[in-house]
Amino acid sequence: MLEFRDVWKGFGNGYVVRGISFSLGRGEMVAIVGPNGSGKTTVLRLASGLIAPSKGRVLVEGRDARTPEAKALLGYVPHYPPLYGDLTVRENLLYYAGLYGYTDLSNVDPVVKELGLSAFMDRRVAELSYGWRKRVDMVRALLHDPPLLLLDEPLSGLDDRGREWLIGFLDRAVSEGKTVVVTSPRADVELEAKVYQIKEGKLSALTG
Amino acid sequence: MLLQVKRILWKDLKLEARNLPELGGAAIFSIAASSLLGFSLSRLPVEDPLPLAGTGLMLIALFLSVFTSVMTVVREEDLGTLDGVRMSPVGPMIFFLAKLILAFILLEVLLTLSFVTTVGLSGWTEGAIYLYSLVASSGVYLSSISALSSAISVYLRARGVLLPTMILVLSLPVIQETLSFLTSGDYSFAVILAISGILFSLIASWLAGYILEV
Numbered sequence: 361m362l363e364f365r366d367v368w369k370g371f372g373n374g375y376v377v378r379g380i381s382f383s384l385g386r387g388e389m390v391a392i393v394g395p396n397g398s399g400k401t402t403v404l405r406l407a408s409g410l411i412a413p414s415k416g417r418v419l420v421e422g423r424d425a426r427t428p429e430a431k432a433l434l435g436y437v438p439h440y441p442p443l444y445g446d447l448t449v450r451e452n453l454l455y456y457a458g459l460y461g462y463t464d465l466s467n468v469d470p471v472v473k474e475l476g477l478s479a480f481m482d483r484r485v486a487e488l489s490y491g492w493r494k495r496v497d498m499v500r501a502l503l504h505d506p507p508l509l510l511l512d513e514p515l516s517g518l519d520d521r522g523r524e525w526l527i528g529f530l531d532r533a534v535s536e537g538k539t540v541v542v543t544s545p546r547a548d549v550e551l552e553a554k555v556y557q558i559k560e561g562k563l564s565a566l567t568g
Numbered sequence: 569m570l571l572q573v574k575r576i577l578w579k580d581l582k583l584e585a586r587n588l589p590e591l592g593g594a595a596i597f598s599i600a601a602s603s604l605l606g607f608s609l610s611r612l613p614v615e616d617p618l619p620l621a622g623t624g625l626m627l628i629a630l631f632l633s634v635f636t637s638v639m640t641v642v643r644e645e646d647l648g649t650l651d652g653v654r655m656s657p658v659g660p661m662i663f664f665l666a667k668l669i670l671a672f673i674l675l676e677v678l679l680t681l682s683f684v685t686t687v688g689l690s691g692w693t694e695g696a697i698y699l700y701s702l703v704a705s706s707g708v709y710l711s712s713i714s715a716l717s718s719a720i721s722v723y724l725r726a727r728g729v730l731l732p733t734m735i736l737v738l739s740l741p742v743i744q745e746t747l748s749f750l751t752s753g754d755y756s757f758a759v760i761l762a763i764s765g766i767l768f769s770l771i772a773s774w775l776a777g778y779i780l781e782v
Contacts, residue, residue, distance in 0.1 A: 408655050409654075409655065410651055410654055410655055426781075428657035428658075428659060429657070431655060431656060431657045432657040434655075436655050438651060440648050442648055442649045442650075442651050442652030442655075443649070443652075444579070444583060444647065444649060445647070446582075446583050446586045446587060447579070447582065447583065447586075451579070451582070455575060455576075455579045456652065456656070458571070458572065458575035459572060459575065459576075459653065459656040459657070459658045460656060460657065461571075500652075
């Protein structure tokens with residue numbers, strides 16, 4: 361589902377990601393842990409096709425992660441939700457659904473209800489707290505029911521109910537065959553995942 | 569593809585409608601600048617007002633192109649939403665095309681406002697429709713320049729200075745061309761301007777495909 365082949369990524373002086381290689385099949389969950397600035401977000405941005413590797417290849421289902429075909433297979437939840445503050449939650453979701461060729465939100469109705477977002481659908485995103493925006497962004501990433509989920513520090517900013525829901529949801533997603541990659545600044549990830557540590561741009565397995 | 573362009577454009581028009589201080593500010597600039605032009609035309613002893621009105625309106629169009637530039641691609645970067653589009657299967661060319669159409673709509677509305685104010689305040693009518701056809705046609709090219717500069721400025725740090733400079737430099741050929749047609753009275757020039765603007769839009773969309781892919 362997701363494969364990194366000797367991937368290097370540099371910004372200006374030196375490399376942030378140094379020769380990372382791994383591959384994930386369907387139904388696998390991986391947590392990448394490391395301190396701030398260790399390269400976790402860069403790995404996810406490479407996997408989502410937002411940035412190109414300086415060296416090496418990133419493949420999603422055998423396709424280059426930068427191609428539209430690969431992007432259609434993934435849902436990425438970045439640390440800062442890419443939502444329009446002046447649009448309502450519904451307008452934001454309908455807009456993004458449209459980019460994937462959907463005309464309604466029927467795909468995510470159950471998730472909207474589970475997350476308690478139904479009451480917020482007609483509120484402007486600018487009026488929501490970070491935690492609620494994060495939930496909206498989670499729904500955004502699920503609009504097209506992608507088989508690969510990339511989540512950048514998904515548990516930060518969520519209250520207990522949100523965390524509980526997310527942990528349960530990710531477990532369910534994995535059991536349904538989805539591939540999940542999450543990042544966390546803490547080594548004690550609350551998820552049933554294989555844990556990799558990233559340090560100075562190099563990845564090493566901690567568990568699994 | 570057209571559906572995606574429509575979605576992005578519709579979202580942008582909604583955002584513009586809800587961001588009245590910005591759009592209102594651009595409209596006030598349009599009216600204020602063209603009031604000055606209209607005032608000059610009515611008070612100065614000029615025999616043929618067409619060259620002065622044309623030059624003035626093209627300068628206003630140049631400023632308005634800078635405003636529309638800020639309202640298009642680079643706006644998404646400032647809002648932190650550019651990644652939302654880039655992580656979707658929507659290609660950069662489609663995204664850029666939607667922004668180019670937005671720039672065109674905004675520019676034409678603001679230019680029309682300027683033209684009406686100038687003519688209304690000066691009372692000058694002879695050759696006014698011809699001038700409007702030239703200015704409106706040059707809007708096609710200017711909106712492409714505006715959107716293209718906006719896309720490039722996503723990667724610029726000193727965009728406050730570089731964005732207007734880039735628009736000025738890239739607009740010079742069409743401004744000079746428009747001004748040289750001012751006194752001819754031949755409407756076919758307006759058609760040529762519009763066609764060359766459309767052709768440049770296609771080139772700009774192709775270039776933007778690479779620029780936004782970086």
